[in-house]
Amino acid sequence: MYAVRMHAFGDPDVLQFEEVDKPSPGRKQVLVEVHAASVNPVDWKIREGKYPVVQERDLPIVPGRDIAGKVVELGEDVTDVKIGQQVFAFLDMETGGYGDYVAVNVGYLSPKPRELTMTEAAAVPLAAMTAGQGLFDCGGLRRGQRVLIHGGAGGVGHLAIQLAKTRGAWVATTVSQLDIDFVTRLGADQVVDYESERFEEVVRPVDLVLDLIGGDTQDRSFEVLVSGGRLVSTLNEPDVEKAREYGVRATGFMAKPNGKQLYAIAQFIDQGQIRVEVQRTYPLSQAGQAQEVQKMEHSRGKTVLEVRH
Numbered sequence: 001m002y003a004v005r006m007h008a009f010g011d012p013d014v015l016q017f018e019e020v021d022k023p024s025p026g027r028k029q030v031l032v033e034v035h036a037a038s039v040n041p042v043d044w045k046i047r048e049g050k051y052p053v054v055q056e057r058d059l060p061i062v063p064g065r066d067i068a069g070k071v072v073e074l075g076e077d078v079t080d081v082k083i084g085q086q087v088f089a090f091l092d093m094e095t096g097g098y099g100d101y102v103a104v105n106v107g108y109l110s111p112k113p114r115e116l117t118m119t120e121a122a123a124v125p126l127a128a129m130t131a132g133q134g135l136f137d138c139g140g141l142r143r144g145q146r147v148l149i150h151g152g153a154g155g156v157g158h159l160a161i162q163l164a165k166t167r168g169a170w171v172a173t174t175v176s177q178l179d180i181d182f183v184t185r186l187g188a189d190q191v192v193d194y195e196s197e198r199f200e201e202v203v204r205p206v207d208l209v210l211d212l213i214g215g216d217t218q219d220r221s222f223e224v225l226v227s228g229g230r231l232v233s234t235l236n237e238p239d240v241e242k243a244r245e246y247g248v249r250a251t252g253f254m255a256k257p258n259g260k261q262l263y264a265i266a267q268f269i270d271q272g273q274i275r276v277e278v279q280r281t282y283p284l285s286q287a288g289q290a291q292e293v294q295k296m297e298h299s300r301g302k303t304v305l306e307v308r309h
């Protein structure tokens with residue numbers, strides 16, 4: 001089989017399209033023929049050696065944290081998945097999606113949403129799990145509460161807006177001017193252009209901030225929280241001293257694969273309550289270019305690598 005693999009940290013040239021051994025599914029794993037794999041910011045952070053979880057000693061690795069494809073082989077003790085089934089999955093750090101095949105733990109996958117193509121389905125798992133776990137598991141968002149989502153037009157943000165609406169929350173979001181109409185159509189109740197307005201001056205206090213941006217945006221977010229509110233960040237552990245000063249809770253978190261949660265997302269998609277935006281597609285052999293464009297250019301929704309057509 002072929003895969004994109006990196007043997008060193010560095011610029012996009014370290015991603016090599018090469019022949020590698022086909023994995024065998026272990027106990028409670030299935031082998032998936034990958035049809036599409038999405039590109040996430042974590043992929044280029046790892047490639048650049050800026051993601052501490054992956055060190056030099058872990059190389060070479062096949063990048064890629066989410067895929068859609070077809071089950072072609074069952075490992076031991078797999079009872080509830082069938083050969084030929086179309087699935088999608090958020091992978092752990094042990095495996096990578098940028099290749100022809102990947103062995104996936106059955107607990108990480110779900111039947112693919114019927115309404116989506118393989119390319120669209122691959123765009124969903126990591127971003128949707130991050131959105132859902134950030135809003136509900138870490139953020140405790142409940143019906144009728146108010147949430148501010150920073151970076152609402154990106155891969156995670158555009159799904160977070162829609163998921164928060166399915167729970168009956170009121171949603172404000174920060175985006176660039178280009179994306180105001182896009183996130184309004186997704187259901188955002190208040191949209192703030194981060195380049196021309198200061199969100200802390202125009203958004204009334206919220207119960208939760210989902211921070212997908214970090215830095216100064218995260219620092220200023222304490223000002224828009226109600227007393228007892230929460231700040232949840234995908235970037236880093238927020239300043240605990242500042243949280244205490246403002247009387248709020250603040251936490252960083254790392255999304256985890258979860259097939260049951262992914263199945264719930266698939267149902268929302270098939271019921272038409274959540275839609276996924278695929279902004280760009282590339283063939284697998286152009287993974288380096290796909291990562292660079294994802295990093296450097298305006299992001300609205302997701303970038304996906306097409307592995308099989």
Ligand SMILES: NC(=O)c1ccc[n+]([C@@H]2O[C@H](COP(=O)([O-])OP(=O)(O)OC[C@H]3O[C@@H](n4cnc5c(N)ncnc54)[C@H](OP(=O)(O)O)[C@@H]3O)[C@@H](O)[C@H]2O)c1
Binds near residue numbers: 130174
């Ligand atoms: N901890 C975890 O488990 C986890 C999981 C997923 C993602 N993440 C991290 O979360 C971040 C977001 O991920 P993603 O996949 O959604 O990234 P993405 O698709 O690149 O989206 C980022 C979005 O943020 C917008 N943006 C940039 N600066 C902004 C600002 N100051 N205010 C508001 N919006 C701004 C961008 O719009 P423009 O292009 O118009 O600037 C873009 O739409 C990344 O850093 C990623 O590594 C962490």
